[in-house]
Amino acid sequence: MSSEIKIFSGSSSKNFAQSICDYIGVELGKSEVITFSEGNTFVRIGETVRDKDVYLIQSIGLNPNDEFVEILFWMDAFKRASASSVTAIMPYFSYGKGDKKDEPRVSIRARVCAESIELAGADRIVAMDLHSPQIQGFFKKPVDNLIALPVLCEYIKNMDIDNYVIVSPDAGYAKQARGFSRHLGVSTVIGDKTRKAHDEKAKVLELIGDVKDKNAIIVDDFSISGGTLVELAGFLKERGAKKIFACLSHILLNSKGVEKIENSPIEKVISTDTLVNPYIQDSIKVEIVSVAPLFAEAIIRIHNRDSLSILFEKLPERVINALDLKK
Known part of the structure; x- marks a missing residue:
């Protein structure tokens, strides 16, 4: 496999890509990204990829416009260099939030991005916890939408928490929250949340379920301002919850969001390393678990034409062993 597979990194995911290569046992491909003084982006492949299966690791995260355009240039460069196939690995797809025309x-920004990535040359796309599963339908090429749930559940199992429930911030995330509950064998509580504008402020109106004298783990796909998490945590405290934790697939908290979390009743926020976030580095309440082993296993299975189904259910033992689970 190592003689055929080629893994490269865009500028936003260098460490993540290196972790994937370490798991698989291959060298990270040589590449270069230059940003010129006027803002133009230039990419260059540093080795031959002719007739190779190429995997480009690049999250669209806290600098979404530049990171998205860079993906387009990489897809074009690999195709023009005669790669056999090019798979775009996007651990986080920021524009997934623009998934509908609701006014x-x-x-519909996610659809525009999907079409552009394909037109630039992507033969396959791998992402994690797209904001809405239907985004897969915006692509004509195969999309593997991995989920952070098995990795986060392994982390939760390693935490010293008893008598807890899983809490969904709203009805829209209830299905995913019940997935956590099934995996962990606990109950689900659902928040009734409303959001009136695009200002990232939400208000929790009610809870469906009992949290009195129980520990609570809030689950969600991402948080930017921390507003929903903090609001819900306060509401859970009012309803008698004891310790409160949060699990996120992607952590986009800005500096104000981190400050909110630090001053909130939330004991700890657990998330993944799908994107680089400098604002969380000094936070005493944020813990990161790497999903690079999960993506590496997906690449191996795609490359060997094997099924990815097991990665959505019970993680292979070698993936669990590779996880850096902190308590």
């Missing part, structure tokens, strides 16, 4: 005269 007049707006763009």
Whole structure:
């Protein structure tokens, strides 16, 4: 496999890509990204990829416009260099939030991005916890939408928590929250949340389920401002919850969001390393678990034409052993 597979990294995912290569046992491909003084991006492949299966690791995260455009240039460069196939590995796809036309005269941004990535040359896309599963339908090429749930559940099992429930911040995330509950063998509580504008402020109106004298683990796909998490944590405290934790697939907290979390009743926020977030580095309440082994296993299985189904259920033992689970 090592003589055929080629893994490269965009500028936003260098460490993540290196972790994937360490798991698989291959060298990270040589590449270069230059940003010129006027803002133009230039990419260069540093080795031959002719007739190779190429995997490009690049999250669209806290600098989404530049990171998205860079993906387009990489896809084009690999295709023009005669790669046999090119798979875009996007651990986090920021524009997944723009998945619908829910008001007049707006763009469905996720669809525009999907079409552009394919037109640039992507033969397959791998992401994690797309904001809405239907985003897969925006692509004509195969999409593997991995989930952080098995990795986060392994982390939760290693925490010293008893008598706890899983809490969904709203009805929209209830299905995923029940997945956590089934995996861990506990109950689900659902928040009734409303959001009136695009200001990232939400208000929790009610809870469906009992949290009195129980520990609570809030689960969600991402958080930017921390507002929903903090609001819900306060509401859970009012309803008699004891310790409160949060699990996120992607952590986009800004500096104000981190400050909110630090001053909130939340004991700890557990998330993954799908994107680089400098704001969380000094936080005493944020813990990161790497999903690089999960993505590496997916690449191996795609490359060997094997099924990825097991990665959505019970993690292979070698993936669990490779996880850096902190208590």
